[in-house]
Amino acid sequence: MDLKSFQRALAQIAEARGISPEVIIETLEAAIATAYKKDYGQKGQKIKAKFNPVSGDVKFWQVKLVVDESMLYTEEEIEALKEKKMMPSEDFEKSAEGDEMTKKVVFNPEKHIMLEEAKQKNPDIKLGEELEIPLVSKQDYGRIAAQTAKQVILQKIREAEKETIASEYKSxxxxxxxxxxxxxxxxxxxxxxxxxxxxxxxxxxxxxxxxxxxxxxxxxxxxxxxxxxxxxxxxxRAYPKLVSRLFELEVPEIASGIVVIKSIAREPGYRTKIAVDSAEERIDPIGSCVGQRGTRIMAVINELGGEKIDIIAWSQDPEKFIANALSPAKIAEVKIEEKNTAVVFVPEDQLSLAIGKDGRNVRLASNLTGWKIDIKPAEKTKEPKNGETEEQNETKEPTSAKTEEKEEGPASTEATAGKAKKKKTKKEE
CATH class of the missing domain: 2.40.50.140 (Nucleic acid-binding proteins)
Structure with missing residues (x-):
């Protein structure tokens, strides 16, 4: 492998992989040093390589740690450790903070150099520093180390690529x-x-x-x-916030913060309830989420494979909020009790709708509001909570937008039609 070819390929790899040229050069240098050590180095050696991306030349150094007698085990200390079945190390251990721990090592001429000898090569060198000793490049190095360097380079690039990807998606x-x-x-x-x-x-x-x-x-x-x-x-695909993020994409008022999603409860594939409020009185939060002819809510429903969605009017009044959350059922009365519990009275013909299939509707309402809800049948003389008859209630603007009036399977979901369509159907009947 011609080392100079890396100069030409450097920009292409950096662009294709999304990795900086500096990282690729560091990867190349580590690979070349590894290959050099494998073919020409000795056990315990630390080899450093420097690649010149302009000329394609490579230089090598052997790196040694500068030590003195105080940092080395004596023969007696080594024998004492062996008797305790402890193996003396040739490397200084690192602390959790990355600092060198105060521990002696066994001298290895391939890893260490005495301070006096080191000063002969570099008068400014200090104890504990690393001395870089130049090595002679071998004439046949490029041919022998080509395959090894290539394999290590590819591995290092994959690792760097994974780190880049992890960092990108982490954000x-x-x-x-x-x-x-x-x-x-x-x-x-x-x-x-x-x-x-x-x-x-x-x-x-x-x-x-x-x-x-x-x-x-x-x-x-x-x-x-x-x-x-x-x-x-x-x-x-099942996380509740997926639904709220989808509404952010479809509803500009939510994306801008004018309409706020206060809470969300979801049973994936069946139904989601979303409580919304408006920061401006002139903006209808439910209408904004539904869109003209239900276009906005239907876009979300279609993305979720037909999952039913109820848009609920949020309220600071817990009684009103709980009544809204149990939509599409009509509620006669809500009584707030201790320990965050509410007793909800529902007309007989609305009981199954309020509870929902397998208890889903009341369970979602409870998760949405944060209240434990107890459903009970209302007295026959009681009217819906707002004091209107059922017929009057049908002609009033609804407090929630729902995808269907009956609790059915997720595949049968349709967006609720507008108020005018309801009136027309009643006349036709």
Whole structure:
């Protein structure tokens, strides 16, 4: 391998891999030093190489630590350690802070040099410093070390690339990223997210969602995790904040901070409830999230494979907030009790809707509000909490936007139509 060829390839590798030229040069120098030591060095030697990217020339040094008698074990001390079945070291140990620990070593002429001898080569050298002794480059070094250097270089570049990727995606934790399903290995889906593959584990997948090769989806970046094989980017399709991030993309009012998502509760693949509020009275937070003819909310629903979404009006009044959170059910009365518990009275015909299939609706409402909710049937004489009849309630502007009036499977989700459509349907009936 011609070392001068690295000069021409340096810029290309740096651009393609996204690694700085300095890192590549350091990698090259480490690889050359490793190959040189393997072919010409002695055990215990520390070899340093310096590569000139302009000329392609390489220079080598043997690095030795400057010591004196106080830093070395005596013969008696070495024998005493051996009797205790302790092996004296040739290297100074490092403390947790990276400083040299006060410990003696066994002198090794390949690693150490006495202070008096070192001063003959460099009068300014001090105890504990490293002396660099020039080595003669071998004429046939390039041919012999080519393959070794190439392998080490590729390995070092891969390591540097992984570090660069880890750093890049670490800064994107908590954000949304678009990716393409590359392949499926058991319960794990591997996602192409650009410079690396993201990992979508089974517990972060939406229940009932099927993935196919080449499919493009949006994912939430959970975290970058260090493993023995390097850094991996963990993704999620089930995390609640994925929904809020999707709404940020679709709703400018949320992205700008005018409309605020106060809380979110999600059961992936079935239903999500989002409580929203507006920083400006003139802005309707629910209408902003739904969009004209439901275009905004439907974009999120489609991305989530038909998962139902309820947009709830947030309120400082816990009674009102809890009543809103149990949408689409109509509530007769909410009583606040001790220990963050609320008893909710619901008309008989609304009980199943308030509780939801497998208790999902009341469970989501509880998670959304932070209150423990106890559903009880209301007395027949009681009317809905707002004092209106059911017929009057249908013609009033709703306090929440919901994807469906009945609790069904995730595949049957549709956005709620506008108020005018409801009136028209009633007349037709």
């Amino acid at each position: 994107k934790e908590g954000e949304i990223i678009s990716g393409i399903v590359q392949r499926i290995e058991g319960n794990v889906v591997l996602i192409d997210i650009g410079k690396t593959l993201g990992i979508l584990n089974r517990e972060e997948q939406i229940p009932g969602e099927f993935y196919r090769q080449g499919q493009r989806l949006k994912f939430y970046i959970l975290k970058v995790e260090e493993t023995p094989k390097g850094s991996v980017v963990l993704l999620s």
